[in-house]
Amino acid sequence: MTTYKLSSNENPFPPLPGVEEAAAAALARMNRYPDAGSTALYAALAARLGVSTEQLVAGTGSVAVLYHLVQAFCDPGDRVVHAWRSFEAYPIAIGVNAAVGVPVPLTADGRHDLTAMADAAAEPGTKVVVLCTPNNPTGPALTHAEVVGFLARVPRDVLVVVDEAYREFVRLDGAVDGVALLAEHPNVVVLRTFAKAYGLAGLRVGYAAAHRDVAAAVRVCALPFGVSAPAQAAAVAALEHEDELMARVEAIVAERERVVAALTGAGWELPETHGNFVWLPAGRRTSDLVTAADEAGIVLRPFAGDGPLSGVRATIGEPEANDRLVEVAARFAPASTGEPSGP
Template sequence: MAFPRPRSVFERLPAYRAGKPAYSDAYKLSSNENPFPPLPSVLERASTELGRMNRYPDAGMAALYRSLSARLGVEEDQLAGGTGSVGVLFTLLAAFCEAGDEVVYPWRSFEAYPIAVDLAGATGVPIALRDDASHDLDAMADAITEATRVVLVCSPNNPTGPVVTRDELDAFLARVPSDVLVVIDEAYAEFVRHPAAVRGLDALAGRDNLVVLRTFSKAYGLAGLRIGFLVGPPAIASVVRTATAPFAVTDIAIAAAVASLEAVDELEQRLEAIVAEREDVMTALRADGWDVPDTHANFVWLPLGADSLDFAAHCAPVSVRAFDGEGVRVTIGDPEINAEFLTAAARWRAAR
């Protein structure tokens, strides 16, 4: 009997795997969530919007764009919002790619990249990271062909942590043809303290083929509300806004995002606490003999290879994110939970 069949891509498309649940939120170091609860001012603003949930949200996201324009120093027509930066990425690739196009991206990097590429009908061209877990931008530039439509750059790289520097990106962009779209994914930009790290917004000037992705999920702690955005040339932002499903972002999410931008000083204190804890965790791991790449996000990466799944099981009840055959990513959480993880990691090494 015949029945409706999806596109053939679904015969090979892997499902996105969310971080492993834990018996309490505090023990969940597998999803790169912000460990702090919502700021009272943000929670109050979002809660107010609950009282009008019978109304459709503002499809134009006007309040969000006004606030982002003022905060980031960009024009409103350079912005396109969506359901997290990953939602914006899916929309962007669907709008700019079709069958026969290629998308170059680093690997290992964000797990959603190959899924988004395949769903857009394009062909992924993954390029291996360097030995220090950073982007090999020379190899990525070498991989660009006449079929290349988009190149993805993730800084800091998820799940390994290193950044792309300004000089590295400038040299790379000099080799990218003007008709190839370069996407800088900066989901963890607010955690970066590397003095030479690229800042995607600074790189936009004078370039018509470059966009930057940002999110409110990580530093701002709005992961559950799903809101992110793109900054880029007005012509590209306009296409993405057109391709985004109507009413994709709720007014609750928009209100929380705007309130977060207004509470940036309070959020900055939280960011500094997370960054300081990250440095302490990385220092402790290295002192215990672990090979930990430089990280400028809110996580650390342990390149455990074939031992990744066993190590993740060993860390219970702390939940960490294992990438089978590659490594384990551990989010920076509450100091007490980080200490439990470090104890488990030390016991693992002692037993080897």
């Protein structure tokens, strides 16, 4: 039986030939250090996003850029506000830099509580706020109007990081566009990645777009030669093949909608998802669901320890894997178990 890994939100499609060839050509020069300035990548991103190269910072995944940002702007004891539950790396990035995390609980439907987060951001000692949209692991995305209203309430000396790791999968009317916020909000930092939609998870390349002064400060903290030559070459090639890659994204989104409809039909109440994953609010059944999935040959990501707020994140993978997910999850739906459901 084939085992499918649905625990890491990876793109199930293999690399496009042009992207693979670009990485292989760069690999042939592995005896040389990569371009420390990521010159070709910055030029391609600047053209794609309509920003200057001085506004960009690349790193080994967008999470590495976040680590460097917290290091650059937070002294020990400074506050970093983020939603919870959200991306697991946030508390780690905050802790290793001796800052203090301020987790703000999600709303009942798995969304950021922007009112509570704005109140927390106004507290003395706050240096950074992180918005994850769509939120990993629950799935809801923020609208542009919501974030603009949030920025109006946050002190302008507090950096607001808009983490858009899954933005290509969003199908929400009026969804936030972090880059569009930069012109009027110098305290905005946008995180994006090539790991998800672009299928380069194994090469570890992400980036931030920010005000020039902010980007310069983050670059100082970044590791020299952090993004490998194959990663840089593959990312540039991915931008050149973006139309083909986005066709694959559309296929994943269509499969996501199929899975959501099947799970809902089986009795699950799911938060609205705009990532390449779904959130199953399994509560106390979380461990049992993960065990049953493992026996069926699918690996899921459990988020246990939160009692009724615990759950399981499942990546949208190959159709066969998704079919197995639906089959297993149907046995744990609230309609089958008699337990309440909700994010």
